[in-house]
Amino acid sequence: MTNVSFHTYAELDQEQRAALLRRSEADLSGVIEKVKPIIEAVRTQGDEALVRFARDFDRSEGVHKGNLKVTEAEFDAAFKLVDAEVIDAIKFGTENIRSFHEEQKPETMWMKEIRPGAFAGDRFTPIQSVALYVPRGKGSFPSVTMMTSGPAMVAGVPNVAIVTPPAPDGTVDAATLVAARLAGVETVYKVGGAQAVAAVAYGTDTIKPALKVVGPGSPWVVAAKRLLAGVLDTGLPAGPSEAVIFADDTVDGSLAALDLLIEAEHGPDSSAYLVTHSRRVAEEALAALPGFWAQMTEQRVGFSTTVLTGKNGGIVLTEAVEQSYDFINAYAPEHLEILSTEPYDHLGRITEASEILLGQYTPCSIGNFGLGPNAVLPTSRWARTYGPLSVTDFVKRSSIGYVTAAGFPLLAGHAHKLALYEGFSSHAIAVSPERYKHVR
Incomplete structure (x- = not known):
């Protein structure tokens, strides 16, 4: 059996407990130094640098200065390349996401009479230009396109553009283009990584600068956002995927194992823990993992085993449910599942999590692909101060005052x-x- 990291929480000292809270992007100093020259090259060389980095980093020989922007014909072709059932699933998710975010949309303006003859209120207007980052390095993610473009379009942002890494032949993932068009976004650029963030910060001959960039990405993307935070709004901190699966003693440990693999398979830089005060659940989960790995693709097995056998994942066995709550609140996960026959019994004790999925029929997969709430979420403990991506991330608030x-x-x-x-x-x-x- 693969040696899954197993932590008996009561036996850990303070330093070991603190180590469990660290994410893969906790120390970006080395990455930041590598990103600095990339940003400077894009700032000074524009499209020429983007083409060079597409070749060097994305191994894409098919990108040149004349095709950095996706054409209308490429959008049209995408609908012929994607299976009809996948298109139907994208439409289904897009509708749910739009419906959810319509409910979030604030009224355009409100005013209240604070004192007789003195009025004050707020007015909300859309940000004029936003770039949506859609990653591709470890797979294709039309779901990220759905999650980022949905609230942007509901908010009424007039200039929305997607930046996403190109394939070796210079194309963009077809399902991503389908999702973009179904959401109403017609501007997509073939550029990813730190160079994409720099491109939308400074602009190039092809790429128009944006006022804000949102979307999850690798540590390179996170590092570029930090370096460029003084040039454009870099939105909520969204790095590599992370999840905590909390399970009490009312559920089967094999179910916890099944869901533990969801975010762990995103990449070797993901973080994923099963947290439980039930030794039975922990042992059942440990025993069930090999059977699920046998059903997964080789690449995803490789990613998830790296996570679950490393320092950013595994099983945490606590002494009591209260200790589980304390760990979850300290960890402040991006995704949290509460696996229990009575999940609401636990909900009130957990305050630090960005997405909370309740019960045995709400796995992260459902949230990621179109329940409605946004799956672009703060990582690396930023759930303590940030919430999920929402319509309010695409509008700005102005205070209004009027005194007679x-x-x-x-x-x-x-x-x-x-x-x-x-x-x-x-x-x-x-x-x-x-x-x-x-x-x-």
Whole structure:
């Protein structure tokens, strides 16, 4: 049997417990140094650098300066290349995602009378240009296209573009193009990795600069976002996949093993833990893993075994359910499954998780492919301060204020006192009787 990492939590010291919380992108110092020259090359050389990096990093000989942008004909051809059942699944997920995010959309403007004659509120307007990063290195992900483009289009962003790595022949994944068009996005660029983030930050002859970039990616993409955070809005921190499967003693351990493999198979840099206070569940899961590996493709077995036998995955056996809650809240996972016949009994004790999937019929697969809530989620413990990608990530909020002549004296009097206290003479004059001399 493959030597799956098994941690008896009570036997770990503080340093060992802290090590369980670390993600693969926790230390990006080495990657950042490699990314810096990539960004500088794109800034100074534009399309020429993008073509060179497509060849060097994506092994794509089919990309040149004339075809960095996907053509209408390529979109049309994609629908002929993708199986009808897959297109139907993309349509199904796209509809659910749009429906969910329509409910999130804030009203365009609201105002409240704070005091008689004094009104204040908010107005929401779409961000004018956003780039959506869709990874490809370890597979093809039309689901990421669905998740990122859905809320962007619901929000009404007028300029939406997708950046995604090209294949060796210079094409873009056909299902990704299908998902883009079904969502209403017609601009797709054949560029990935750190160079894609740089391209949408600075712009090139082909690629228009964007105000914001969203979407998950490798440590190289995460590093580029950090370096370019002063040039464009880099959105929520979304790195390699991670999940915690929490199981109580009411479920079969083999089910926990089945779901533990979902996020673990994304790549060797993923993180995945089964957390349980039931030794029976832990041992059943351990015994069931080889049977599931036997049904998976060789590549995904390789990824998931690397995760589950390494330092970013495995099984954590706690002493009691409260200790499981504490571990989950400290870990703050991207994906959390609560496997229990009574999942709501546990929900109230868990506050630090970005996506929480309840019960034995809600695996991460359902969330990833179109239940409706967004599956682009904060990683590396950022669930403590960030939520899932949403419509609000694609709009900006402006405060609105309006004071009438009747409401002015009360607010002006209080503002005048504070202005004088803080030493702002112009502030004070603007709300003094002097104002009435200049109002028509």
